[in-house]
Structures are given as C-alpha cells and as structure tokens.
Amino acid sequence: MIKKAIGAGILAGLLLFAAYQHFYKADDPSAIQASTTSAGIDIGLMAPPFTLKNLAGEKVDLNEYKGRKIMINFWATWCPPCKEEMPAMEKFYKSHSEEVEILAINLDPQNDVKTFAEKNKLSFPILLDESGTTQQTYQIISIPTTFIIDENGVILRKHIGSMSYEQMEELLK
Structure with missing residues (x-):
C-alpha cells in the first residue's frame, strides 16, 4: 500500500x-531554446544586421551575404594601423574572394574615402557608416577591429588591431 x-x-x-x-x-x-541564437557582438551570437551605402551610393545589407563567410573590418582613413593592413586585406580579398566576402566599414566618411580607395587600389566593398550607428551597434572603440562571420551569420572571431595577410588566413580557418 x-x-x-x-x-x-x-x-x-x-x-x-x-x-x-x-x-x-x-x-x-x-x-532560450538551443536552436535559437541571439544577436549581439560576442563570439557565438548572430552578427547584428546593418544597411549601409557603398562608395557608389548603393545600399548594402548584411543579410544579402547569408550563405557566405564575411570579414567585417571597421577602419578610418586617418588610422595608421588601418592604412598598414589595407594592402594585406586587398591581397587576401584577391586570393580568397570565392570563399569569403570583405565588408570594410569606414568610420570617417566625411573624408575622401573614394580617393583613398582608388589611390590604394582597393577592390573589396567599402561601406560608409555615415551616422555612426553601426560603429555603436558593434561597440567599436579601437580600430581596426575585424569580425569573422560564418555562413549562418554567427560571429566566429573578433580581432582588434591591424592584421597581416597570414593572420587573416588564420582567422578564416
């Protein structure tokens, strides 16, 4: 009983x-269910969405790149470490553009970014953060800062400071 x-x-x-x-x-x-990933700027979270204009004035939306790896690089024309890494970034883009897209977000669009890009023969997309909103969303304090985003939009890595070509290749792995 x-x-x-x-x-x-x-x-x-x-x-x-x-x-x-x-x-x-x-x-x-x-x-939160395991299958849901929150948005944020930490590794393992979904990269916050943004829409910015490129040098031609066309709107570019981060969501357009779903299904591809993305390297988001925040930089400025006056920044010596940013200028230092641009040739390596161009070389990386030319040799890896099939597997990763570079979106270089410029934080000083009031300067002549287009002339800077032409002078340095940069062929990767350069986006202009005219309002500073994307810089605030991604909490960019120091530049250059680079995020590696996977095919699903999840942040895989974050690097603060300039990078060599070899470091970019290592971040991609």
Whole structure:
C-alpha cells in the first residue's frame, strides 16, 4: 500500500512538473531554446544586421551575404594601423574572394574615402557608416577591429588591431 502511494506521489509530481514546463517556461523570455541564437557582438551570437551605402551610393545589407563567410573590418582613413593592413586585406580579398566576402566599414566618411580607395587600389566593398550607428551597434572603440562571420551569420572571431595577410588566413580557418 505504501509503495502504491509513493508511486502515485512521484507520478503526480512528474505530471505537475511537465505541466509547469509546458505552460510557464514557454512564455519565459529567459528560456532560450538551443536552436535559437541571439544577436549581439560576442563570439557565438548572430552578427547584428546593418544597411549601409557603398562608395557608389548603393545600399548594402548584411543579410544579402547569408550563405557566405564575411570579414567585417571597421577602419578610418586617418588610422595608421588601418592604412598598414589595407594592402594585406586587398591581397587576401584577391586570393580568397570565392570563399569569403570583405565588408570594410569606414568610420570617417566625411573624408575622401573614394580617393583613398582608388589611390590604394582597393577592390573589396567599402561601406560608409555615415551616422555612426553601426560603429555603436558593434561597440567599436579601437580600430581596426575585424569580425569573422560564418555562413549562418554567427560571429566566429573578433580581432582588434591591424592584421597581416597570414593572420587573416588564420582567422578564416
């Protein structure tokens, strides 16, 4: 008799627990399912979306690049380490453009970015953060800062400072 009562109590407890999980946890925003990835700037999170104009004035949306690896590089024309890494970035783009897209987000569009790009023979897309919103969203404090985004839009790596060609190749792996 005692065994049946204990068994019934355990069964009732399991049913209550299951009901609680079903009805209350589903509405709890802190109960994030494993298949859902939040947006943010940390490794393992979805890269925050943005739409910026390129040097030709055309709008470019990050979501257009889903299905491709992306290297997002924040830089400025006045920044010595940024200028230093541009030749390596161009070489990297030419040798890896089939497997990764570079989006170089310029943070000083009031300067003549187009002339800078032409003078340095840069062929990768340069986007202009005219309002500074993307810089704030990605919490860019130091430049250059580079993010590697996977084919699903998830941040794989973040690098602060200039990079050599070899470092760019290593980040891609």
